Amino acid sequence: MTCAYNSTLAIKKIDFTIRKGDFVGIVGPSGSGKTTLLKAILGSIIPIEGHVTKKPHLRMGYVPQVETVDWNFPVTVLEVVAMTRSSTGRLPRVTKDERADALLVLERLGLGGLHNRHIRELSGGQQQRVFVARALFHRPELLVLDEPTSGVDVRTRHEVLHLLADLHDEGVSIILSTHDLNGLAAHLPRLVCLNSEIIADGSPVEVLTPEVLEQTFGAPMGVLIHGGMPVVVDGVGADIAERMSRLG
């Protein structure tokens, strides 16, 4: 498929499949079309060419970038989680059953007892998990996450990664976008490198190579293997260090 905003192409000739049980990371630089691709999968952007074929009645949960959330909006954790039943729930108040379901999801994600808190009163990791809980409340078969570790600290990143691994173990298929190569992408079973079009698709060891990374990010990068896992190092690091030492 090909998607565009007005006359600007965002992604072109994308052709790939997500199967049941997949855990896929879309990596690429800013503006490479990662979010566009996710939105096309979700159906909120219509491709100008081609199409997205989904299993009939596929339940999808979407976790947007937390940076786009209005943290001053007057809602509690429970209200955020119960929101996804907006199209089915007719009563203004959260029903007894819905409340029980929501509390169960919150408990599972380590947010038990926080349901009456305002969303601003949570830590970074807890805030991220609230939005995962909202997506899970919909009982999704496919979980779509946009930059789930963007702007979070190392501890929160670990929490998110463990949470996603647990959900994957429980049978939820996951697709996420990230530009965090070492902290997140290298841990995933499958990566798709994107820069308007698909540059590579495979396991981290197959995909995280200097050639693919340079083609994807447009900058030279080195790759080391540490404990069987690829570690991406900035190709201009040595040059910058030398220039900086001259300044010092």
Add this chain to the structure above:
Amino acid sequence: MSFVFAGLFTPFNYQFFNNGIIVATIAGALCGLLGVFVVLRGMSYIGHGLSHAVFGGAAASAVMNINYFVGAGVWGVASGVIIGRIARRRLIGADAAIGVVTTASFALGLALLNRYGQAKKSIEAVLFGSVLGVKTIDIVAVSAVAILSVVIVVALYRAFLFATFDPEVAQVSGVRVAWIEALLMGLLSLTILVTMRVIGTLLISALLVIPASVARMLTNSFARMLWISPIIGAVSAFTGMYLSYFLDTSASATIILTGTLMFIVVYAVTGLRGRTRISGLHHI
């Protein structure tokens, strides 16, 4: 003593005042309710804009001798829909869309009234509101719009909440966001239409913004905001209207100043409460 006490009820001896205070109080509650969405969506300028757009419709209907509610109503709803459409093209943005559509409409209304020689007094009544012009039909109209708004907000509470908080995910989750936005714009246009005669074009936006802002400072709950804001709107409208009789000031101006006073008091109290809480934390 009883003379003074009886004097407090003097304004209620006049039918025009009773009509005015009923319309103002219901209008205050109605604007308070819809103002919650206006404030939380960061579209405080929309009330200002739509009231200017409705002014254009009111002028056109006066010149063409069409019923005010029909002419101004159709014009206002059309303006709301056009603003929504233009705002969705992100290149321009909601604020610019409101600015272009509504000021053009206002200018057209002004030009029509100038060209076709409407009395200056009628322009002032539309701009600043007039309690003398309130008729029984106004009470019926504002009550009908208030009931309609309450029914819609209660019936579609969750969709309204989701579409206001997170429109993108709401859309993905099956909420018809564009439809909800159009509905909200329609209700806002209707509200402005039925309250403009008392409050006036220039001050109605304040009645949409102030009660909701006060409510926001008082609570962290969307559900609670939806009933606190209409109460604040109704109280400030009733009190302002009542005081205007004794102060011999414009009803709409006094209503807005009463609301502003509530805003200042709540702002000061909640700010003080916040500071006390923070200084309390230092002792831990």
